[in-house]
Amino acid sequence: MKAIVCTKYGPPDVLQLKEVEKPTPKDDEVLIKVHTAAANAADLHLLRGDPFLLRLSSGLLTPKNTILGADIAGRVEAVGRNVKQFQPGDEVFGDISACGWGGFAEYVCAREDALVLKPANMTFEESAAVPMAALVALHGLRDKGQIQPGQKVLINGASGGVGMFAVQIAKSYGAEVTAVCSTKNLDMARSLGADHVIDYTQEDFTKNGQRYDLIIAANGYHPILDYRRALSPKGMYVMTGGSMAQLFQAMLLGPLISMIGSKKMGVLGVSKPNKKDLIFMKELLEASKVKPVIDRQYTLSETAEALRYLEEGHARGKVVITVEHTNKT
Numbered sequence: 001m002k003a004i005v006c007t008k009y010g011p012p013d014v015l016q017l018k019e020v021e022k023p024t025p026k027d028d029e030v031l032i033k034v035h036t037a038a039a040n041a042a043d044l045h046l047l048r049g050d051p052f053l054l055r056l057s058s059g060l061l062t063p064k065n066t067i068l069g070a071d072i073a074g075r076v077e078a079v080g081r082n083v084k085q086f087q088p089g090d091e092v093f094g095d096i097s098a099c100g101w102g103g104f105a106e107y108v109c110a111r112e113d114a115l116v117l118k119p120a121n122m123t124f125e126e127s128a129a130v131p132m133a134a135l136v137a138l139h140g141l142r143d144k145g146q147i148q149p150g151q152k153v154l155i156n157g158a159s160g161g162v163g164m165f166a167v168q169i170a171k172s173y174g175a176e177v178t179a180v181c182s183t184k185n186l187d188m189a190r191s192l193g194a195d196h197v198i199d200y201t202q203e204d205f206t207k208n209g210q211r212y213d214l215i216i217a218a219n220g221y222h223p224i225l226d227y228r229r230a231l232s233p234k235g236m237y238v239m240t241g242g243s244m245a246q247l248f249q250a251m252l253l254g255p256l257i258s259m260i261g262s263k264k265m266g267v268l269g270v271s272k273p274n275k276k277d278l279i280f281m282k283e284l285l286e287a288s289k290v291k292p293v294i295d296r297q298y299t300l301s302e303t304a305e306a307l308r309y310l311e312e313g314h315a316r317g318k319v320v321i322t323v324e325h326t327n328k329t
């Protein structure tokens with residue numbers, strides 16, 4: 001089968017389209033014919049081996065996972081003897097980062113607990129766009145942020161993969177949502193349901209006197225004390241992504257700042273894929289409460305280009321890779 005292989009750390013240029021052996025499912029695994037995979041920042045971190053500490057788990061000198069790609073949607077081709085929930089022909093989607101990656105390929109094996117039946121009303125492209133980004137948004141809002149109906153919630157970086165889901169999920173919880181993005185994405189943020197939009201090129205939301213009960217930092221950078229100023233007296237700040245400076249401030253200073261007064265400053269950490277929450281997202285998708293926005297669609301052979309585009313940091317929603325299957329496979 002064809003796969004995008006990475007045998008050394010580096011920029012997207014190190015990726016190669018190669019013929020590799022088609023995988024065989026173990027007893028508890030499902031073999032999936034990949035229709036679409038989505039690109040995530042996590043692919044870029046693994047590709048570059050950056051931050052360096054990541055290499056303690058991903059391979060010190062060379063990557064352990066030679067085929068990247070976590071988010072997939074496709075059709076079940078075969079199942080291992082212990083698989084109970086799926087059968088050949090089922091259309092599935094999921095985040096397979098906890099079971100070996102490998103989505104940038106014509107076929108991949110994954111444990112059945114990483115997969116859920118594809119939402120009935122979604123294409124393979126839309127389904128592949130969901131798992132990782134939507135669960136980061138959900139975990140930031142619901143689990144860490146304890147979102148409540150009627151709260152004023154601000155999403156910084158509302159036009160990216162995570163932010164686009166965060167706006168819609170926050171609306172589904174009955175929050176009053178403010179989306180922060182650049183001029184070209186204001187209409188998109190409104191169309192996602194945002195009640196208010198702030199153009200970060202024109203206005204600094206940390207300085208306009210408005211206060212929010214929950215702030216999700218999905219992208220961009222502001223000093224942590226600026227975020228604190230924009231919180232209501234019992235407000236909470238949750239950092240789910242953004243610059244490294246943002247991450248270190250939230251990790252190191254967040255707990256200290258939270259000890260003073262009643263505002264809480266926290267970091268989501270690594271959001272773990274799980275079936276229960278993917279089913280929760282599937283229900284929101286099927287109820288048309290959430291709809292993925294797809295910015296660009298690439299073919300498997302264009303995966304390096306897709307990752308280069310994502311790395312520029314201005315994707316508008318998700319970047320997906322559609323796998324063109326050859327007759328040979």
Ligand SMILES: NC(=O)c1ccc[n+]([C@@H]2O[C@H](COP(=O)([O-])OP(=O)(O)OC[C@H]3O[C@@H](n4cnc5c(N)ncnc54)[C@H](OP(=O)(O)O)[C@@H]3O)[C@@H](O)[C@H]2O)c1
Nearest residue numbers: 041157159160161162182219220241242270271313314315
């Ligand atoms: N915690 C976890 O487990 C986890 C998992 C996945 C991702 N993440 C992290 O989450 C972050 C976001 O991921 P993503 O997939 O949403 O990224 P993304 O899709 O690449 O985000 C791109 C978006 O960010 C916006 N943006 C860039 N600079 C901004 C700024 N200064 N202020 C506001 N918006 C800005 C861009 O809008 P403009 O073009 O208008 O600037 C663009 O729409 C990344 O740092 C990623 O590492 C964390």
